Structures are given as C-alpha cells and as structure tokens.
Amino acid sequence: MPKREIEDCQINVLHCENCGTLDPGPRSLCPKCHSAELAEIAVPGAGTLLSWTTIRRPPTAFREEGPYHIAVVDLDAKLRVTARLTAPSPGIAPGARVLCVGTRNDVPVFQEIDA
Amino acid sequence: MTQRVSIVGIGSTRFGPQPGKGIVQLAVEAAEAAIRESGIERERIGALYFGNFISGPLTGQEVLAGIVADHLGLANIPCTKVEGACASGGIAFRHAKLAVESRQCDAALVVGAEKMTQASTEMITAALNCAMDNLSDGVSGLTFPGLFGMAWRLYEQRYGLTRAQVSAVVRKNKANGLLNPLAQMGRYLTDDEIEQSPFICDPMRLFDCCPTSDGAAALVLAADELIETGGAVPVRVLASAQTRGAARIAGHSDLCSFDATVAAAHLAFKEAGIDRSDIDVVELHDCFSIAEILDSEDLGFMPRGHGAHWAKEGRTAVGGDLPINPSGGLLAKGHPVGATGVGQIYETVLQLRGDHQNLVKDAAFGLTHNLGGTGVACTVNILGRYDA
Numbered sequence: 001m002p003k004r005e006i007e008d009c010q011i012n013v014l015h016c017e018n019c020g021t022l023d024p025g026p027r028s029l030c031p032k033c034h035s036a037e038l039a040e041i042a043v044p045g046a047g048t049l050l051s052w053t054t055i056r057r058p059p060t061a062f063r064e065e066g067p068y069h070i071a072v073v074d075l076d077a078k079l080r081v082t083a084r085l086t087a088p089s090p091g092i093a094p095g096a097r098v099l100c101v102g103t104r105n106d107v108p109v110f111q112e113i114d115a
Numbered sequence: 116m117t118q119r120v121s122i123v124g125i126g127s128t129r130f131g132p133q134p135g136k137g138i139v140q141l142a143v144e145a146a147e148a149a150i151r152e153s154g155i156e157r158e159r160i161g162a163l164y165f166g167n168f169i170s171g172p173l174t175g176q177e178v179l180a181g182i183v184a185d186h187l188g189l190a191n192i193p194c195t196k197v198e199g200a201c202a203s204g205g206i207a208f209r210h211a212k213l214a215v216e217s218r219q220c221d222a223a224l225v226v227g228a229e230k231m232t233q234a235s236t237e238m239i240t241a242a243l244n245c246a247m248d249n250l251s252d253g254v255s256g257l258t259f260p261g262l263f264g265m266a267w268r269l270y271e272q273r274y275g276l277t278r279a280q281v282s283a284v285v286r287k288n289k290a291n292g293l294l295n296p297l298a299q300m301g302r303y304l305t306d307d308e309i310e311q312s313p314f315i316c317d318p319m320r321l322f323d324c325c326p327t328s329d330g331a332a333a334l335v336l337a338a339d340e341l342i343e344t345g346g347a348v349p350v351r352v353l354a355s356a357q358t359r360g361a362a363r364i365a366g367h368s369d370l371c372s373f374d375a376t377v378a379a380a381h382l383a384f385k386e387a388g389i390d391r392s393d394i395d396v397v398e399l400h401d402c403f404s405i406a407e408i409l410d411s412e413d414l415g416f417m418p419r420g421h422g423a424h425w426a427k428e429g430r431t432a433v434g435g436d437l438p439i440n441p442s443g444g445l446l447a448k449g450h451p452v453g454a455t456g457v458g459q460i461y462e463t464v465l466q467l468r469g470d471h472q473n474l475v476k477d478a479a480f481g482l483t484h485n486l487g488g489t490g491v492a493c494t495v496n497i498l499g500r501y502d503a
Contacts, residue, residue, distance in 0.1 A: 053264030
C-alpha cells in the first residue's frame with residue numbers, strides 16, 4: 001500500500017519525561033530510570049517486520065477472529081511492539097517494511113508496504 | 116556454613132491423562148514413593164516446596180502444599196507452593212535445595228503436580244494464557260505456540276533452518292518416549308506424517324507441540340548425614356540457578372534466544388565448577404520442537420545456528436555426543452506443567468544411577484532446564500553422580 005498514510009496511523013506509546021525512554025506500555029514506572037513521569041505520545045507507525053505467525057487455535061476471547069496474524073515489529077521510532085498483521089503476502093519475510101493501518105483493542109494493526 | 120545437598124529419593128506418576136485421579140492423589144502417590152525410597156523418617160523432613168501452575172482455575176483446589184503434607188502425615192513444617200508458569204517445578208526444587216544447603220533443615224521434600232486433561236480446551240487455553248503478560252502481549256491475541264512460531268520463522272531466515280531439521284527433533288523425542296514407561300506417548304514418526312499434521316501457528320504444526328497432561332513427580336533432598344546406607348543411590352545437587360527474563364515479547368532482545376536461559380546456565384556452571392563438555396545427559400524444556408533447538412544453543416552446548424544440525428545429524432540422540440531429552444521430553448513424556456521441572460530431575464537421577472530405560476551409558480553429570488511463561492522464569496540445575 002502507498003506510504004501516504006504514515007501521518008495518519010501513529011501509535012500511542014509511553015515517553016519518560018525524566019530520561020526520554022520510549023516504551024510500548026502499559027506500565028507505571030519507566031523501565032530505565034524508574035520515574036513515574038510517563039506521558040503518552042504518538043510516534044510514526046512505520047517499521048520493520050521482525051517476525052510473524054498465524055494463530056490457528058486462538059484463546060477463547062479471540063475465538064471468533066481466528067485465524068489471524070500476530071507480528072513483532074521494530075518501529076522506526078526505535079521501539080519494539082507486539083501487534084496484529086493484516087493480509088500478509090505469500091512472500092512476506094522478516095525484514096519487510098510495514099505500516100500501522102489502525103488499531104484493534106488498542107493493539108496496532110500493521111500492513112506490508114509494497115517494496 | 117552451607118552443607119552439601121543430595122537427592123536421596125524419587126517418585127513419579129505416569130504422565131498423561133489419568134481420569135479418576137485428582138491432583139492431590141497424584142501428588143501424594145509421587146511423594147509417598149519418594150519418601151519411602153529415601154528411607155528417611157518423615158519427621159526429619161523439615162520443609163515442603165510444591166510446584167504448581169494452575170490448579171486454582173483448572174481443579175478449584177489451592178493450598179496444595181499444606182494439603183499434600185497433611186495426607187503424607189508430615190509434621191507441621193513450612194509448606195510452600197511456588198508458581199512460575201512452566202518453570203514452577205524447577206523453582207520448587209531450587210527452594211528446597213536452598214533450605215537444606217543453608218541448614219534451615221536437613222531434609223526437604225519437593226513435589227510438582229498438575230491436573231489438566233479433565234478441562235475443556237477453552238479452559239486450558241485461558242488458564243495457560245495466565246502465564247502471559249495480559250496487559251501487553253495477551254491483548255494482541257498471541258498464544259504460546261505463536262511465540263515459538265515467530266521464533267522459528269526468524270531462525271529460519273537467519274540460519275537457513277529446514278523443516279527436516281526440526282522434524283529430526285520431533286522424531287527423536289517421540290521415539291525416546293517409546294522407551295519411557297512414564298511417557299504419555301511414544302511413536303516412530305516419519306517426516307511425511309509430521310509435515311502433514313495440521314498447522315497450529317505457522318510454520319509450527321501439531322506434532323511440533325507438546326500435549327497437555329496429568330502427572331506428579333517428587334524428590335527428597337537431604338544433607339550427607341541423613342543419607343541412609345542401603346537406601347537409594349544418592350545423586351549430588353551441584354548447582355541450581357534461577358533467573359528472570361523479559362515478561363513481554365517486545366522486551367526480548369532476540370526472539371531466537373531467551374536471556375533467562377543464557378543467564379541461568381552461566382550461573383549454574385559457575386556454581387557447579389564443571390564445563391559444558393562434562394555434561395553427559397540433558398533434559399531441557401522442549402514445549403515445542405523449535406524450543407529444543409533454541410534452548411540447547413542458549414545453554415551454550417553449541418554455537419548459534421548449529422542446534423538444528425545437531426539434531427539432524429543424530430548428535431542429540433542417546434548414543435550421540437550430547438543426548439538431549441532421552442525421556443521423550445515434554446514433546447513425548449508430556450507436560451503436566453507444575454510437575455515438568457521435577458520430572459526432568461527424576462529422569463536425570465535415574466540416568467546418573469545407571470537405571471534408566473533409555474540409558475545414556477556411564478553418565479556422570481546431567482543438566483535440567485525448565486523455562487516459564489514468555490521466558491520470564493528459568494531454572495537450570497546440574498546434578499552429579501555421588502562418586503563423580
């Protein structure tokens with residue numbers, strides 16, 4: 001898909017007001033400096049696919065949705081998130097560029113960007 | 116002054132579905148066998164540590180440590196249930212070892228138990244997902260097989276892993292299960308059968324996953340002065356290390372490695388004062404086939420990317436240079452979660468006594484590895500023949 005949606009699909013993460021660490025959250029203390037001064041900020045939803053799988057035996061709460069794809073994505077904002085992946089192409093592989101196209105239960109949903 | 120600790124009695128039920136037997140009955144059966152084998156008077160047992168993960172949601176029974184001690188007729192000693200997901204049994208063992216080593220008592224009982232097969236798949240899936248950080252990973256719809264499916268895919272790209280290499284792990288462990296009377300399953304599988312089983316979490320298939328089980332295992336640990344002449348052959352506890360890793364997937368620096376395993380192995384070898392090349396037999400946490408490959412590399416037995424070759428070349432078979440999971444592992448022996456870590460030690464004690472049905476000949480040193488949750492808890496234990 002085209003890159004034009006980058007600005008439209010930001011991801012909310014936690015920013016430590018004391019040391020600047022970014023963390024996907026939720027948590028109440030900064031994992032680096034232990035400050036409680038964590039503020040939610042939006043970062044661009046562009047990143048690189050670390051890996052992914054297809055969940056064919058979902059937990060009860062997600063039974064109606066299966067099968068679905070789960071991915072771990074390294075955001076360009078230098079932070080790693082567990083997320084959903086939508087409509088992966090047959091040849092998609094770790095290292096593919098992906099873009100956040102929305103959220104589901106506050107979990108980012110990524111889609112592959114055409115090379 | 117610390118004192119040396121040995122395993123002086125062992126007991127275990129069969130692993131697998133045991134309709135009609137509750138978790139307390141299973142635990143008592145294993146513990147009573149261990150106490151009797153040890154020859155130690157039960158009033159000398161000064162502590163009980165009980166490994167269990169999900170008896171509350173699955174059986175409606177908690178405070179298992181005290182209840183089982185009551186059934187066994189133990190004194191009013193401290194009885195503690197510990198929980199660390201799939202590493203619960205290993206953690207219970209470590210705490211019992213510390214209690215004896217630090218002279219809190221001269222003998223301690225370790226029991227691990229789980230009762231799962233009476234529950235519906237929905238109940239089990241929901242209960243197992245209690246081991247995930249449900250503020251983060253849980254809400255995405257991730258499952259434990261899913262975590263290992265992602266690790267497999269990344270490992271495949273990085274090291275050129277083939278399906279046949281992973282199938283070699285499955286074939287080895289399922290065949291080892293045939294020789295273990297306590298194992299839930301055993302079978303000679305072909306690559307075709309494995310490759311035609313249904314996908315669970317691509318590229319992982321059904322035969323790549325361990326079954327849910329019922330079962331219990333128990334150990335009596337004691338100081339040298341309590342070792343009975345004419346009792347069961349004692350086995351030395353040379354090290355027991357426990358570590359924490361990232362609680363969230365995104366916290367792992369590498370999906371193909373668990374920091375907790377790497378750290379626990381480092382600590383355990385340091386405590387034992389032996390090298391990796393001294394280890395003759397390994398029981399490690401093969402909850403999934405790919406996990407055996409990752410774990411054996413994390414434990415430092417071979418360079419990164421070589422674990423899969425070792426399995427395919429037969430180097431991890433009984434008779435190979437490093438036999439891994441001669442019991443059948445979790446893949447074939449079964450995975451009654453809280454019992455697993457204790458069961459691994461039970462198996463290794465039999466190996467070091469020279470009394471295992473699938474024997475690694477002349478084994479002097481054995482290692483067990485128990486990993487919980489998304490790698491959040493790990494124990495690595497090193498055992499040695501009493502005369503080694």
